[in-house]
Amino acid sequence: MLFSSLDAKLKSRRKICIFMKSVAIIGRSNVGKSTFFNRLVKKRISITQDISGVTRDRVSAEVKWRDLVFELIDTGGLTFKESGIEGSIHEQAEVAIEESDLILFVVDGSAEILGEDEKAASILRKSGKPVYLVINKMDRLTKEPELIYNFYKLGFDNIFQVSSEHGTGFDDMMKELYPVLKDGKKDREQTIKIAISGRPNAGKSSLVNAILGSNRTIVSSESGTTRDTISTKFTYNNSILELLDTAGIRKKARVNEDIEYYSVVRAIRAIRDSNIVVMVIDAQDGVREQDQKIAGLASDASKPIIICLNKIDLVSNSKELIDDIKEKLKFTHATVVKISALTGKGVKNLLEKIFVLHEENNKRISTGILNNVLREILIMHSPPTRKGKRVKIGYGTQVSVSPPTFIIFCNDPDLVHFSYLRRIENGLRKAFGFEGVNIRIRLRKG
Numbered sequence: 001m002l003f004s005s006l007d008a009k010l011k012s013r014r015k016i017c018i019f020m021k022s023v024a025i026i027g028r029s030n031v032g033k034s035t036f037f038n039r040l041v042k043k044r045i046s047i048t049q050d051i052s053g054v055t056r057d058r059v060s061a062e063v064k065w066r067d068l069v070f071e072l073i074d075t076g077g078l079t080f081k082e083s084g085i086e087g088s089i090h091e092q093a094e095v096a097i098e099e100s101d102l103i104l105f106v107v108d109g110s111a112e113i114l115g116e117d118e119k120a121a122s123i124l125r126k127s128g129k130p131v132y133l134v135i136n137k138m139d140r141l142t143k144e145p146e147l148i149y150n151f152y153k154l155g156f157d158n159i160f161q162v163s164s165e166h167g168t169g170f171d172d173m174m175k176e177l178y179p180v181l182k183d184g185k186k187d188r189e190q191t192i193k194i195a196i197s198g199r200p201n202a203g204k205s206s207l208v209n210a211i212l213g214s215n216r217t218i219v220s221s222e223s224g225t226t227r228d229t230i231s232t233k234f235t236y237n238n239s240i241l242e243l244l245d246t247a248g249i250r251k252k253a254r255v256n257e258d259i260e261y262y263s264v265v266r267a268i269r270a271i272r273d274s275n276i277v278v279m280v281i282d283a284q285d286g287v288r289e290q291d292q293k294i295a296g297l298a299s300d301a302s303k304p305i306i307i308c309l310n311k312i313d314l315v316s317n318s319k320e321l322i323d324d325i326k327e328k329l330k331f332t333h334a335t336v337v338k339i340s341a342l343t344g345k346g347v348k349n350l351l352e353k354i355f356v357l358h359e360e361n362n363k364r365i366s367t368g369i370l371n372n373v374l375r376e377i378l379i380m381h382s383p384p385t386r387k388g389k390r391v392k393i394g395y396g397t398q399v400s401v402s403p404p405t406f407i408i409f410c411n412d413p414d415l416v417h418f419s420y421l422r423r424i425e426n427g428l429r430k431a432f433g434f435e436g437v438n439i440r441i442r443l444r445k446g
Contacts, residue, residue, distance in 0.1 A: 021070045021181045023063075024100035026124065028078050028116035031108040032136040035164040037061075037074040060231050065174050070181045073100060078120050097123070102130045102180060105156065109135040113150055121154040130180065132158045134173070139163045191233065191240045192358050195274035197267060197298070199290050202280040203310040206341035208232070208245045211351070236351055244270040268297060275402065276357055277303045278350070279334070283315045287328045295332045302403040304357040304437040305334040308350060312338040335436040353436075361437045362401045370406070371395050377427035386415045394446060405440040413443035 025033045041061040059074040075096045097103060105124055107117050124131045133156040135148060151159065160176070162169035196204045212234060230245040246267035271277055277298040281291055298305050307325055312318055322336050337353055339346030374396050383391035389412065396408040408424070410416060421441050428439060 021102065022073060022100045023070055023102045023104060023177075023181070024073045024075060024096040025104050025106055026075060026078065026097060026120060027106035028114065028120060029076075031106050032164050033106050034059075034074055036104075036106055036134065036136055036162070037072060039164045039167055039170060040072055065178070068174075068178055068181055078116060094123075097127050097129065100129060102132070102177075103127065104132050104134050105154075106134045106136050107151060107154070109138040109148070109151075109161065113153065117154065121156070125155055130158075131156055132160060132173075132177070135159065135161045136164055138169065139166060191242045192276065192354065193242045193244060193274040194354060195244045195246060195267075195270045195277045195298075195303075196280060197246050197271055197277055197294055198280035198308075199282075199288070199294070202282045202285075203341045204280045205230075205245055207278075207280055207308065207310065207339070207347075208243050210339075210341045210344050210347050211243065237355065239355070241354070244274060246270045271298050271303065272301050274303060275361070276306065276354055278306045278308050278354070280308045280310050281325070283309050283311045283318070283321060283338075286321060287325050292328060295329050295334065299332045299438065302438040302440065304361050304403075305329075305332045306350065306353055306357065306436070307334045307336045309336060309338045310341050313340045313343065313345065333436055333438060357436045360433060360435050361403060363404060363432065363434065364401055365398050365404075365432055367395075367397045370398060373428065373431040374408070374424075376431075377424055380427070381420070381423045383410075384415075384417065384420055386417070389415055391415045391420075403438045403440055404434060405442065407442050407444050409444050409446035411445070413445055416443055 025037055027033050037059070040063050060071055063070055063072045073096045103124055105120065107113070133151060133154060135151055138161040148159065148161065158176070160169060160173040162173060196208055198204055208230070212232060231242060232245070233240060233242045235241070279291070279295060279298065281287060295305060295307075307329065309318070309321065309325070315321060318338060322338075325334075325336055335353055335357065337346060337350045339350055341347075374393070378393060383393055385391070392411040394409040394411075396406050398404060398406050406428070421443075425439050425441060428434065
């Protein structure tokens, strides 16, 4: 296993969290599972298109219905092939079945029952889990048993008729599922969201699997294997972390499919929604222009960045490589961590760095201490004179965290050049740390 080289202490401190009842959506390709998923979560999370096999990994999200909260898992279409990407998709679906509390078996109501449907039904009947058959694409719902008689052949008594495209049948379905799922309990502790980002094939999914200790996402040498943003919560050091494994972000000129375009949009959204961005770079490739652009996206969103230098065991000049990264990405204040996702080397250090950066990003400085440091900075670096007027700086205060944001009052904000603000920022970093995080300094007249 990818996880085998990590020490037992690290293993014992990390586990996948069970926050609520878990519901898996299972079925063959192209029966409308992702549209069904998006309808229930009330967001376009899973990518939908009339092409078989668009969803590859397990995609999960919270569903809220009245006072009920549960986890919904969308899976790739069952293909019953043993090798390649299709085999991995099938394996992911089997894991989702194993981890779920309840299964929604989706079939296409506008088509005949296929062999894949019957094979899936056979697997689900042996799972020991409660299974509800969902007949999708029923644009005209019917109460006539003979019209849906064929679907009873699959061997399930609990049957729902829905149209995911039009939203019909969902209220009746949820009313029946409500008492079954009501016992689920949601953990209300704060969650640290971590976006795993980078270019395609840098090792993002391998890193997620190494952290979790299981093959949670599909790993392949084929570029663009991950299409959706895959969310997984787990605990480490009694804290809750959520990994957002994103699709690789390529140059715009190379994004030539609608599916990939929407994957990139979701990856960028995950960066903006996260608390920390872990940017994976293949040590054999070094920093490229696209890496700088991805780091720029995270920096513009004021997110702390950890540069995860993957496959470090395959290069001999790691010091020169790290120096090059720090030079090209110095605008991000990023922290660099060396890892090997394949062996698990450096994963423990990465997790510890995540907590350090989260603490730094949420650090709050009292007004009194802040102004003592600010006065020392002003003594060492006198405010400049511009347009014949001298800048007079009064006092400062921290107004928010994540990122740490300060307001400094002065007689005329237009007189302060950005280079002088940089000196103030450097002074605050020297005094208070703020390792690896962005600082915002805003001027206000007063």
